[in-house]
Amino acid sequence: MxxxxxxxxxxxxxxxxxxxxxxxxxxxxxxxxxxxxxxxxxxxxxxxxxxxxxxxxxxxxxxxxxxxxxxxxxxxxxxxxxxxxxxxxxxxxxxxxxxxxxxxxxxxxxxxxxxxxxxxxxxxxxxxxxxxxxxxxxxxxxxxxxxxxxxxxxxxxxxxxxxxxxxxxxxxxxxxxxxxxxxVYGPWGRPDMAYWMFTQKILAGEPIDVFNEGRLKRDFxxxxxxxxxxxxxxxxxxxxxxxxxxxxGNNDPVELLDFIAALERATGRKAIKVMKPMQPGDVLSTFADISAMKRDFGWAPTTRLADGLPVFVDWYRERTSTHAHAPGAGSI
Ligand SMILES: NC(=O)c1ccc[n+]([C@@H]2O[C@H](COP(=O)([O-])OP(=O)(O)OC[C@H]3O[C@@H](n4cnc5c(N)ncnc54)[C@H](O)[C@@H]3O)[C@@H](O)[C@H]2O)c1
Incomplete structure (x- = not known):
């Protein structure tokens, strides 16, 4: 079919x-x-x-x-x-x-x-x-x-x-x-998204922009x-x-600063954080109620951020050891 x-x-x-x-x-x-x-x-x-x-x-x-x-x-x-x-x-x-x-x-x-x-x-x-x-x-x-x-x-x-x-x-x-x-994050991900740009900059020893001074939550x-x-x-x-x-969604929203800390652990590097105001068009938080997916399909997520981020970082390291890439616009 x-x-x-x-x-x-x-x-x-x-x-x-x-x-x-x-x-x-x-x-x-x-x-x-x-x-x-x-x-x-x-x-x-x-x-x-x-x-x-x-x-x-x-x-x-x-x-x-x-x-x-x-x-x-x-x-x-x-x-x-x-x-x-x-x-x-x-x-x-x-x-x-x-x-x-x-x-x-x-x-x-x-x-x-x-x-x-x-x-x-x-x-x-x-x-x-x-x-x-x-x-x-x-x-x-x-x-x-x-x-x-x-x-x-x-x-x-x-x-x-x-x-x-x-x-x-x-x-x-x-x-x-x-x-x-x-x-959504993971291998083969999007260069315009914050997890990719943060990883790129942290590994290069460059500063990262932390919008709304980190008071953002995302259901990664x-x-x-x-x-x-x-x-x-x-x-x-x-x-x-x-x-x-x-x-x-993951049904487990993470504060941006906690996300950065998890990325520091996954990369083994310290982030240089530059606090910035809220960006126009951005939202403060995302948090999925997934009871309908559970009820109708028996679906629930199984990957914690602490487990998924290292998989992305490994893939990113592997890819950038052989490819150049362009920076993107920075959605989180
Ligand atoms: N990644 C996330 O976090 C996320 C979150 C919410 C919703 N979504 C939605 O999920 C879908 C997939 O997202 P993604 O992260 O894989 O994005 P992506 O940008 O990697 O993939 C979208 C693809 O669509 C293609 N495309 C765009 N406009 C097109 C057009 N007019 N004709 C033909 N192809 C076109 C692009 O070339 C691209 O390869 C999108 O609808 C996106 O809005 C993604």
């Missing part, structure tokens, strides 16, 4: 494809390999999938809805796992139209492709984000909480994706599930836990006409 994975060259897409290939699925990957961060990393992620199974790759932009429709018509996927997006909270202040193109037009292209597949489509699963919960100091955040005050354009586009998906599920009796991921979630959650959801499709939403 064929599965179409958008954002296959991305961080989460790469790991999801590896998992699906290991399970014997035929995977059709799509990505535009855009230069938001070093495309060489995206190419290397794709290269790492070679030999894992039946994988084909199509370089195209989701905003090109005719090309997406052609691909869906040619491949007739039973399932679509839609992970492509313009990610990053802070960059949405710099290049808002990239978010409109990938997250609004691009998401609509996927919904239209799903609509055209009609009864041949068993399930559409797409990535939303914890950012839809807005700037809240207290958690945990539940799927039923109000989400009408996004703190960034990125968050607003992700919320818009949820609303468009709910409408398409109802109007065209499509089975759709949206997953609100909480700060290890990539393997994200992928096992995605896998569990893929195995239990929504009903036709149903739109479901689930948090996938």
């Amino acid at each position: 064929t599965i179409l994975v958008t954002g296959a060259a991305g961080f989460i897409g790469r790991h999801a494809c590896a998992r699906l290939l290991a399970a014997g699925r035929r995977v059709v990957g799509l990505d535009n390999l855009n230069p938001y961060y070093d495309p060489a990393l995206k190419r290397d992620r794709l290269a790492s999938l070679a030999g894992l199974g039946d994988f084909s790759f199509h370089r195209l932009d989701l905003a090109d809805h005719a090309a997406v429709a052609d691909l869906a018509r040619a491949e007739r996927p039973r399932t679509i796992l839609h992970l492509a997006a313009q990610a990053g909270v802070r960059y949405s202040l710099q290049d808002p139209f990239a978010y409109a193109q990938s997250n609004l037009t691009g998401h609509l292209s996927v919904l239209e492709a799903a609509r055209a597949l009609g009864g041949g489509l068993e399930h559409l699963v797409y990535a939303s984000s914890s950012s839809v919960y807005g700037n809240r100091a207290e958690g945990p955040f539940k799927e039923t909480d109000p989400v009408d005050a996004p703190a960034s354009l990125y968050a607003a586009t992700k919320r818009a994706d949820e609303l468009m998906s709910a409408t398409y599920a109802r109007l065209y009796t499509l089975p759709i599930t949206g997953l609100r991921f909480f700060t 979630t290890f990539i393997d836990d994200i992928v096992s959650g995605v896998d569990a959801v893929l195995k239990s499709p929504a009903a036709r006409g149903e739109h479901r939403l689930y948090n996938i």
Whole structure:
């Protein structure tokens, strides 16, 4: 059974494809390999999938809805796992139209492709984000909480994706599930995210910017836990006409200063911290209530930060011993 994975060259897409290939699925990957961060990393992620199974790759932009429709018509996927997006909270202040193109037009292209597949489509699963919960100091955040005050354009586009998906599920009796991921980290990760930039700078003996003087909390979630959650959801499709939403997070928020201390232990180096004010668009805290994932799929995360961070640092050291990389914009 064929599965179409958008954002296959991305961080989460790469790991999801590896998992699906290991399970014997035929995977059709799509990505535009855009230069938001070093495309060489995206190419290397794709290269790492070679030999894992039946994988084909199509370089195209989701905003090109005719090309997406052609691909869906040619491949007739039973399932679509839609992970492509313009990610990053802070960059949405710099290049808002990239978010409109990938997250609004691009998401609509996927919904239209799903609509055209009609009864041949068993399930559409797409990535939303914890950012839809807005700037809240207290958690945990539940799927039923109000989400009408996004703190960034990125968050607003992700919320818009949820609303468009709910409408398409109802109007065209499509089975759709949206997953609100909480700060994902791990090997093959994203150079624009704080865990990567901190690791890079700590290892280079350079200072790190600590926003809101460290009074930020994040529910850091290890990539393997994200992928096992995605896998569990893929195995239990929504009903036709149903739109479901689930948090996938670690359910254990960590203060930024504690996170840095854990990274110091994982790297064996001391961080040079430069305290900075809160960044526009950032939120104070993320904290996933995961009772719905537990109830419906028996899923729970199993990787503590103290165990996951050294896995990332080992991978990072290995990669940077052979590759150069570009710094990113700094989302946490
Ligand atoms: N990593 C996290 O912490 C996190 C947290 C919450 C939500 N998410 C969401 O999860 C999904 C995957 O995130 P990720 O961390 O793997 O990000 P990523 O940037 O590594 O991967 C996204 C991929 O989508 C591709 N892409 C972007 N716009 C495209 C377009 N118009 N057409 C085709 N391809 C396009 C990019 O080239 C990239 O390879 C995204 O939807 C993101 O918003 C991620």
